[in-house]
Amino acid sequence: MNGRGLLVVGDVVTDVLVLHDARAGVETDVPADIEVRPGGSGANTAAWAASLGADVRMLARVGVDSAAWHHAHLADAGVRPVLRPDAERPTATIVVMVDPTGERTMLTDRGAGGFLGPDDWDDDLLDGVAHVHVSGYTLFTRSGAELARLVMARAHGRGITISVDPASTGFLAEFGVHRFVAATAEADVLLPNRDEALLLAGVADEVAAAAYLGGRYGLAVVKLGADGALVAGGAGDPDPVPAVPAPVLDSTGAGDAFAGGFLAARLRGAADRDAVAAGCRAGARAVSRIGGRPALDGDVRAPRH
Numbered sequence: 001m002n003g004r005g006l007l008v009v010g011d012v013v014t015d016v017l018v019l020h021d022a023r024a025g026v027e028t029d030v031p032a033d034i035e036v037r038p039g040g041s042g043a044n045t046a047a048w049a050a051s052l053g054a055d056v057r058m059l060a061r062v063g064v065d066s067a068a069w070h071h072a073h074l075a076d077a078g079v080r081p082v083l084r085p086d087a088e089r090p091t092a093t094i095v096v097m098v099d100p101t102g103e104r105t106m107l108t109d110r111g112a113g114g115f116l117g118p119d120d121w122d123d124d125l126l127d128g129v130a131h132v133h134v135s136g137y138t139l140f141t142r143s144g145a146e147l148a149r150l151v152m153a154r155a156h157g158r159g160i161t162i163s164v165d166p167a168s169t170g171f172l173a174e175f176g177v178h179r180f181v182a183a184t185a186e187a188d189v190l191l192p193n194r195d196e197a198l199l200l201a202g203v204a205d206e207v208a209a210a211a212y213l214g215g216r217y218g219l220a221v222v223k224l225g226a227d228g229a230l231v232a233g234g235a236g237d238p239d240p241v242p243a244v245p246a247p248v249l250d251s252t253g254a255g256d257a258f259a260g261g262f263l264a265a266r267l268r269g270a271a272d273r274d275a276v277a278a279g280c281r282a283g284a285r286a287v288s289r290i291g292g293r294p295a296l297d298g299d300v301r302a303p304r305h
Contacts, residue, residue: 003128004267005055009151010042010135011113012060012070012083013092017252017291020097037291038073039094040113041167042135044253044292048260048282050078051294054267057082059125061116063090077294084120086112098250110141117143118150132160133263136167139183140175152186163189165259166196173199181216190216191259193223206230210238221262221276223255223283231276241276244284253292258283 020032043058050056057080062070064085074081092113097105116138126132132155138144155162164187166172172180177200184190190213194206197220201209206222207230213220214232222230225243232238261282265275289295 003055003130005057005129005131006046006049006263006267007125007129007132008042008046008049008056008058008079008135009116009132009138009147010045010058010060011040011092011116011137012038012043012058012062012074013040013094013113014066014070015039015252015292016093016095017250018095018097019250019290021100035290037293038070039096039253039292040092040135041137041165041253041256042133043070043074043079044256045133045135045165045259045263046079047074047077047293048257048286049264049267050260052261052264052278052282054260054264055128056080057125057129059116059120060084061086061112061120062092063087063112066091073293082125084116086115089115096252098252101248104250104252110137113137114141115143116141117147121147121150121154123154126154126158126160129155129160130267131163131263133163133165133259134184134187136165136172136180139164139180140168140171145183148183152184156186161188162186163191163259163263165191165255166193166200169195169199172196177202184217187217189219189221191221191223191255191262193255194225197222207238214238219272221272221279223258223279225251225254225283228280229258229276231272233272239273241273241280244280246284246288248287250290251287254283254286256292257286257294 089112092111197209210230210232228243230238258279262279265278
């Protein structure tokens with residue numbers, strides 16, 4: 001018998017956040033505010049869902065260099081971390097460069113996260129779980145794709161629903177659209193952003209993309225940022241859900257916050273449109289603060305090397 005918990009499978013990342021002035025020139029010193037924060041699409045989603053009341057556990061692979069720091073941050077957010085330590089590789093790191101408009105450019109080193117695989121799995125992770133969420137980044141390595149197939153097969157066998165966030169158009173295009181669709185065939189919910197939806201559907205219109213993906217997966221929620229979201233089931237036209245107005249300080253993790261809000265609401269029994277509205281509220285909270293996680297009292301500082 002399934003419970004009401006959420007299992008997130010994906011990435012834990014050390015974010016090096018660089019807030020800079022886009023007008024600065026090249027070949028010179030560029031003033032910037034630099035902070036080190038916990039991140040990762042999967043971990044951010046887990047933290048937001050837990051902050052909104054969901055019972056969440058998180059499976060990821062991290063370097064021993066910062067395992068305790070990441071464990072503490074996830075636990076403080078209410079997540080039960082299941083972090084597999086890697087003694088040979090550091091935790092994944094992303095340099096996130098944020099311009100004055102809140103838009104970001106990311107440089108990624110997958111590190112230990114790129115080696116998450118079937119050996120890290122334990123069927124007991126599904127005990128008490130009603131839903132599994134897989135970060136798309138998991139699929140973009142050979143071992144991660146094998147793990148994703150295993151997790152989805154095990155979840156499907158227990159009648160547990162599954163969602164996938166495609167995570168990145170760059171990695172997605174390199175991985176291959178048809179390959180991604182085949183690898184996520186057992187998913188019940190897809191949570192792409194606008195660009196990911198257009199790429200996966202092979203169309204230029206977001207409404208058509210949402211309709212196609214809704215028919216393919218059963219439920220597709222296309223995140224549109226300041227334009228809200230589109231929710232599309234297997235039949236009927238996609239339903240627009242308005243965004244919640246918010247000042248934009250940093251868009252890092254906004255889509256992850258949306259996913260966390262959506263999943264937490266869905267686990268409480270919310271209807272699809274109401275769950276999407278909850279996702280929009282979480283996304284608005286995310287963009288109005290710096291970093292990809294919900295605000296916590298007494299943030300744990302990054303380890304110094």
